[in-house]
Amino acid sequence: MIENALKGNRLYWIWIALLLLVIVFGISAFSQQLRLGLSVTGLGEGVPWGISAMQFTFMAAVASVSVLVVLPSYLHDYKPFGNIVVIAQFLGASASAIALLSLFIDTGKPQLLLGLLRYATPFSPYSWAFFLLNGYVLINLVTGWATLGAERKGVPVAAWVKPLIYLSIPWAIALPVVTGFVFTPFSGNQWIASLLVFRLLASAFAAGTAVLLLIILILQRTTGFDAGTKVSDKLVLLVAYAGSLTFALIGVECFSRSQTSPLLWLSLLFGIVSLAVFFVPAWKSSTRWLMTASAGVIFSLWAEKGALLLYSSTGGMVAYTPTLKEVSMTLGVLAIGILFLTILLKAVVVVKRAD
Numbered sequence: 001m002i003e004n005a006l007k008g009n010r011l012y013w014i015w016i017a018l019l020l021l022v023i024v025f026g027i028s029a030f031s032q033q034l035r036l037g038l039s040v041t042g043l044g045e046g047v048p049w050g051i052s053a054m055q056f057t058f059m060a061a062v063a064s065v066s067v068l069v070v071l072p073s074y075l076h077d078y079k080p081f082g083n084i085v086v087i088a089q090f091l092g093a094s095a096s097a098i099a100l101l102s103l104f105i106d107t108g109k110p111q112l113l114l115g116l117l118r119y120a121t122p123f124s125p126y127s128w129a130f131f132l133l134n135g136y137v138l139i140n141l142v143t144g145w146a147t148l149g150a151e152r153k154g155v156p157v158a159a160w161v162k163p164l165i166y167l168s169i170p171w172a173i174a175l176p177v178v179t180g181f182v183f184t185p186f187s188g189n190q191w192i193a194s195l196l197v198f199r200l201l202a203s204a205f206a207a208g209t210a211v212l213l214l215i216i217l218i219l220q221r222t223t224g225f226d227a228g229t230k231v232s233d234k235l236v237l238l239v240a241y242a243g244s245l246t247f248a249l250i251g252v253e254c255f256s257r258s259q260t261s262p263l264l265w266l267s268l269l270f271g272i273v274s275l276a277v278f279f280v281p282a283w284k285s286s287t288r289w290l291m292t293a294s295a296g297v298i299f300s301l302w303a304e305k306g307a308l309l310l311y312s313s314t315g316g317m318v319a320y321t322p323t324l325k326e327v328s329m330t331l332g333v334l335a336i337g338i339l340f341l342t343i344l345l346k347a348v349v350v351v352k353r354a355d
Contacts (some may be wrong), residue, residue, distance in 0.1 A: 026332010029325040038108040041326040056102035065208025066092035067172035080230040089144030090344040098337030125181040176204035199249040206242035207301040214294040240278040247271040263307035271300035
C-alpha cells in the first residue's frame with residue numbers, strides 16, 4: 001500500500017516538494033544547533049521553553065483525538081466513524097511523532113534526550129510524556145496499518161488488533177493529562193492550577209477534532225474522498241462542545257490573573273469568533289466556512305499553549321522572541337510529521353476509493 005505514495009498529480013508533488021524544502025531548512029538550522037547548542041535559540045535565563053516546546057505540547061494534545069473516534073466506533077459500534085477511524089489513528093501517530101521530534105530539538109543536543117531513559121522516574125512528567133508518546137506512535141501505526149490492510153483484503157481485522165485499540169483509549173487520555181502536570185508549576189494561583197489539567201484535556205479534544213475535521217474536508221476537496229455527512233456533523237458537534245468548555249476555562253484564567261499574556265487574550269478572541277461558525281446552521285453547512293473555522297480553532301489553541309510557556313513559576317511573565325533558526329527547526333519538524341501523515345493518508349484514500 002505504501003507504494004501509492006509514489007503516485008500523484010502535479011499538485012501532490014508540489015506539496016511534497018514544499019514539505020521537503022522546509023525539512024531541508026530545518027535540518028540546516030538543527031546542524032548549527034548541534035555545533036553551538038541552544039545559543040542559536042531565543043532561550044536563556046528565565047526562558048527554559050520555546051516554540052519547540054509549544055509544538056510539543058500542542059501536538060501531544062492533538063494526538064489524543066483518535067480516542068474520540070476509536071471509542072464510539074469500537075465500544076459503541078457507531079458505524080459512520082468506521083470510515084475515518086484509520087485516519088484518526090494515523091493522525092495520532094503523526095502528531096505523536098511531531099511531539100517527540102519537538103522534544104528532541106528542545107533539549108539542544110540528541111545525547112541529552114537519552115537522560116530521559118537513563119534517569120527515568122515516575123515523578124517526572126517529561127519521562128512519562130516520552131514513554132507515552134513513543135508507545136502511542138507504535139500503537140496507532142500498527143493498529144491503523146493492520147486495520148487498513150484488512151479492509152483492503154476484505155477480511156475481518158485480526159484478533160490481536162482490538163486489545164491494542166482498547167489500550168489506546170486510556171493511553172490517549174493520559175497524554176494531555178501528563179502535559180498538564182508539566183505546566184502546573186507555571187499556572188499561577190491555586191484556582192488556575194486546579195483547572196489546568198481539565199482545560200488541557202478539553203482543549204486536546206477540541207484541537208484534535210478540529211485538525212481531523214480540517215483533514216477530512218481537505219481530502220474531500222482534493223481527492224474526492226467523502227467521509228459522509230454524519231461524520232462531519234458529529235465532528236462539528238464535538239468541536240463545538242469541547243471548544244465551548246475550553247474557551248470558558250481560558251476566559252476564567254484571563255480574568256483571574258493579575259497579569260495575562262496577550263497570547264491568551266488572542267487565543268480567547270480567535271476561539272470565540274471561530275467557534276461561532278459551529279453553532280450557526282447556515283455557516284456550518286458551508287465547507288469553506290467550516291475549514292476556516294477549524295483553522296481558527298487550531299490557531300487559537302496553539303496560541304494558548306504559547307501563552308502558558310510565557311509564564312514564570314512566580315506567576316509573572318517572561319520576555320521571549322524566537323530566532324529564525326528556532327522557527328526553521330520547529331517548522332522542519334512539523335513538515336516531517338505532515339509528510340509522514342501525507343504518505344499514510346495517500347494509502348488510506350486509495351484503499352477507501354477502491355471500496
